[in-house]
Amino acid sequence: MTVAPSRASRSEGLDAASALAGPAYDRADWSSAFRNVGVELSAVPLVATRGTIPSELAGTLYRNGPGRLERGGHWVHHPFDGDGMITALRFDAGTLQLSNRFVRTQGWLAEEEADKVLYRGVFGTQKPGGPIANAFDLRLKNIANTQVVRLGDQLLALWEASSPHALDPETLETKGITLLDGVLKPDEAFSAHPRLDPGHHGEPRLVTFGVKAGPTSTVRLMEFATTGEQAGQLIADDSYSFKGFAFLHDFAITPNWAVFLQNAVAFNPLGFVLGQKGAAQCLSSKPGQQGQFWLVPRASGAFAGQKPRLIKAPEGFVFHHLNAFEDASGEVVVDSIFYADFPSIGPDVDFRTIDFDSLPEGQLKRCRIDLKTAGVSLELLEPRCCEFAMVNPAHQGLAARYGWMAVAEREHGNDPLQAIEKFDLLSGERRVWSASPRGFVNEPVMVPSPQASGAAGQPEDRGWVLVLVWNGARCASDLVILDAATMAEQAVVELPLALPYGLHGSWSPA
Ligand code: CO
Numbered sequence: 001m002t003v004a005p006s007r008a009s010r011s012e013g014l015d016a017a018s019a020l021a022g023p024a025y026d027r028a029d030w031s032s033a034f035r036n037v038g039v040e041l042s043a044v045p046l047v048a049t050r051g052t053i054p055s056e057l058a059g060t061l062y063r064n065g066p067g068r069l070e071r072g073g074h075w076v077h078h079p080f081d082g083d084g085m086i087t088a089l090r091f092d093a094g095t096l097q098l099s100n101r102f103v104r105t106q107g108w109l110a111e112e113e114a115d116k117v118l119y120r121g122v123f124g125t126q127k128p129g130g131p132i133a134n135a136f137d138l139r140l141k142n143i144a145n146t147q148v149v150r151l152g153d154q155l156l157a158l159w160e161a162s163s164p165h166a167l168d169p170e171t172l173e174t175k176g177i178t179l180l181d182g183v184l185k186p187d188e189a190f191s192a193h194p195r196l197d198p199g200h201h202g203e204p205r206l207v208t209f210g211v212k213a214g215p216t217s218t219v220r221l222m223e224f225a226t227t228g229e230q231a232g233q234l235i236a237d238d239s240y241s242f243k244g245f246a247f248l249h250d251f252a253i254t255p256n257w258a259v260f261l262q263n264a265v266a267f268n269p270l271g272f273v274l275g276q277k278g279a280a281q282c283l284s285s286k287p288g289q290q291g292q293f294w295l296v297p298r299a300s301g302a303f304a305g306q307k308p309r310l311i312k313a314p315e316g317f318v319f320h321h322l323n324a325f326e327d328a329s330g331e332v333v334v335d336s337i338f339y340a341d342f343p344s345i346g347p348d349v350d351f352r353t354i355d356f357d358s359l360p361e362g363q364l365k366r367c368r369i370d371l372k373t374a375g376v377s378l379e380l381l382e383p384r385c386c387e388f389a390m391v392n393p394a395h396q397g398l399a400a401r402y403g404w405m406a407v408a409e410r411e412h413g414n415d416p417l418q419a420i421e422k423f424d425l426l427s428g429e430r431r432v433w434s435a436s437p438r439g440f441v442n443e444p445v446m447v448p449s450p451q452a453s454g455a456a457g458q459p460e461d462r463g464w465v466l467v468l469v470w471n472g473a474r475c476a477s478d479l480v481i482l483d484a485a486t487m488a489e490q491a492v493v494e495l496p497l498a499l500p501y502g503l504h505g506s507w508s509p510a
Contacts, residue, residue, distance in 0.1 A: 023356075023415050024437045029472025030416050031352045033440060033500050037067035037085050042171070043097045044496065051491035053481065054464060055094040056450060058510040060169075061466050063087040063442070064148040064157060065502025067102055074117050074128050077278065078351050079500060081121025083108045084145030084157050084165075086172050087468075087499060089479060092510065096479075098495060103157045103165050104174035107141035122161065124278035124347060134275030142177070146192035147504040151206055151224060152232020154178065158192035160211075160249065169508070183222070183234050184210075192504065193250040193320075196226070198394045200255035201300040203227055205235070207253050209260075213267070217246030221258050221296055236299035240308050247283060252324035252334055253397045256301030259324045259334050263317050264289040265342060277347055285342040290315055293369060293376070295332065311369055314378045317342045322364065322389040325399045332369040335403070335425070337362040337387060361385035361414035364405070364423070382423055382430075384411050388443035392460050392484075393507075401426050402461050404446045404484065409436040420444045420467055422487050431487040435480070438472040440501070446484055447507045461485040466507070468499060 066082020069075060076082050084103040089096060102108060107119050117127050119141035126134045144157040144165045155169040156178070163186070166178035184190060194208035206224040211217060223236035245267045252259040264286045271277035291313040297303035316338040324334040340360040364382040369375075389405035403423045408415035419434035420441055435441055448463040465482040471494070479493040 024409060025416060025418060025440075026437070026472065029438050030440055030470075032472055032475050033470040033498075034069055034079065034352055035498060035500060036070055037100065037102075037497065037499060039497070040101050041497065042099050043090075044099070046096045046098055046493050046495070048096075048491040049478075049494045051481070051489060053091065053094050053096055053491050053493070057091040057447065057464060057481075058093070058450065059091060059447070060508045060510075061089040061091070061445060061447075061505060062148040062150075062155065062508060063089075063468060063499075063502050063505035064145055065442075066143075066145050066500055067100075068108070069500060071111060072116050075350075076121060076123075076125040077347075078121070078123035078125065080123045080145070080280075080503075081125040081143065081278070082145060082500065083111075083143050084159065085499075086148050086155075086157060086167065087497070087502075087505075088172055089466075096493060098497070099172055100497060100499075101167075101172035101174070103144040103167065105142055105144050105165060107143065120275075120278065122278050122280045124281045126275070126278075131275035136273065136275070138273065145503060147194075147506070149194055149206070149506045150508040151180075151194075151226070154232065158190065158194075160192045161189055162187050164190055180232075180234070183237075191248075191251070195251070195253045196393055196396060197223075197253060198396055198398075200253075200397055207258065207298070209248070209251060209258070211246050211248050213246045215245065216241050216243055218242075219246065219248065219260065219294070219296065221298075223299060238296075238299060240294075240296055242294060242308075242310070250318075250320045252321040252336075253298070254324050254326045254332060255397060256298055256303055256326060257324070257332060258296040258298055259321070259332065260294040260296065261313055261318045261321070261334070261336065262292045262294055263342070264291045264315075265317075271347075281344055281347060283342060283344070285317060288315070291318075293334070293367070295369070295371075309371060309374070311374045311376060314338075314365075314367065314376060316340060316365075319362075320387065320389065322403050322405070323391045323396060323400055325397060327368075327399065330371060332371065333399075334367045334369065335381065335389075336365060336367065337389060338365045339363075356414045356416065359414050361408070362387050364389065364403070381425070381428075382421075384408060384421070385414050385417075386421065387417060388504075390444070390446055392446055392448050392463070394448055395460060400460065404444045404465050406441045406444060406467075407432065409434055417441050420465060420482065420487065422461070422465075422484070433480075433482050433487040433489065435469045435471075439478070440470040440472065442468040442470075442502050443504055444482075445505055445507050448484075450509070459485065464490065468495075468502065470499070470501065
């Protein structure tokens with residue numbers, strides 16, 4: 001179904017045969033991104049190094065990710081344990097301003113003051129001193145490093161195991177932990193994967209969840225108004241309990257359902273309690289066992305008030321979904337990035353030296369869930385190693401035609417993410433922009449053209465893709481702006497910042 005990818009710009013020198021033969025990147029380039037962010041900038045004006053910043057781009061790209069990976073020579077065990085650092089790129093009439101700030105979490109402030117590591121990390125970071133120094137210290141350091149989104153007049157830095165931090169959307173100054181006007185209890189989990197409903201039931205909404213995991217796990221599904229007088233207010237709130245330990249990082253929405261995939265994982269906290277492992281390293285997959293889809297009815301949907309549907313899922317492990325929708329026959333279709341197994345970095349492995357070949361790659365797969373028979377069919381959409389996929393946000397929860405995602409340069413096997421792919425979910429056609437051999441990409445954010453959003457009949461792929469690229473030649477980060485339809489490079493802006501690989505980000509229109 002797929003056609004040969006058409007590559008643009010930087011990859012022109014690479015012929016197809018060499019791209020297939022073996023990895024074309026240098027590990028030193030890849031690992032040079034693992035460093036501390038050393039400066040905080042305020043509204044620094046930037047100009048394009050190549051090309052032109054589109055004048056119609058009006059708004060702010062917010063990005064979150066680990067900005068501190070080492071302290072006093074003591075490294076995090078996994079970059080996901082690094083302290084949250086927010087980058088804001090503000091576009092206005094062809095101009096661009098850059099700001100960045102660490103989130104002043106309680107843990108970051110305490111470690112800055114002490115100038116040493118005082119907390120363990122969920123992904124295996126230990127305090128200096130070995131298991132004896134770490135055993136029975138079960139405190140969680142809320143590192144606010146996973147996603148950053150606007151909600152009402154607040155900017156929220158999210159970390160799924162605890163409450164959000166509120167930031168000033170302009171200055172990025174940390175205001176502190178927010179319980180969202182009493183919506184959350186202190187330390188209540190609040191997902192880092194909110195989904196924006198573009199208006200399935202009238203006005204747009206931010207739909208999100210929190211998980212309390214245990215032998216029985218509880219999922220709290222929340223919907224917030226995002227526009228008008230009510231912006232930021234909770235308008236729907238329901239909790240559901242399910243048997244088993246829930247590891248839920250992401251979910252998907254349709255007009256009628258919130259779709260969760262409960263991976264088949266077991267949690268044995270002994271190593272965490274004894275100071276040998278991080279909490280996430282105590283997760284293990286249950287080989288041969290299947291996960292479950294949990295279809296939870298949305299409050300304004302056709303199934304409101306009904307019980308959730310529990311449906312056996314295909315084997316595999318999922319962190320992220322691309323999108324979900326209900327098709328004309330009533331099937332719920334969920335596109336997700338599947339791994340053969342839970343990819344974990346063992347206690348004795350240095351993440352900077354990981355062997356990519358030893359880890360499973362993510363692949364985009366489509367599950368069609370028949371609600372009448374509870375049957376699920378599985379289709380491989382894209383074998384190429386991928387992560388961080390999104391549709392045009394105006395088509396979230398609907399039958400979107402295109403997805404944009406970060407992919408490896410090679411078409412097979414597991415490699416670092418070096419290219420951005422536009423994937424046609426209808427025809428299978430691919431268009432790829434590549435930063436190979438010396439560039440490494442972060443999550444792409446698709447920004448619809450302001451003329452296109454909401455206007456019926458406008459092409460779904462009209463707009464731009466914004467992506468931060470680690471430039472191994474410069475040992476610094478570049479902002480790359482692509483045309484979302486053609487994947488042609490519109491502009492490259494060399495940032496006066498060196499940002500380690502980040503996690504998630506969002507676009508906030510002006
Ligand atoms: Co995520």
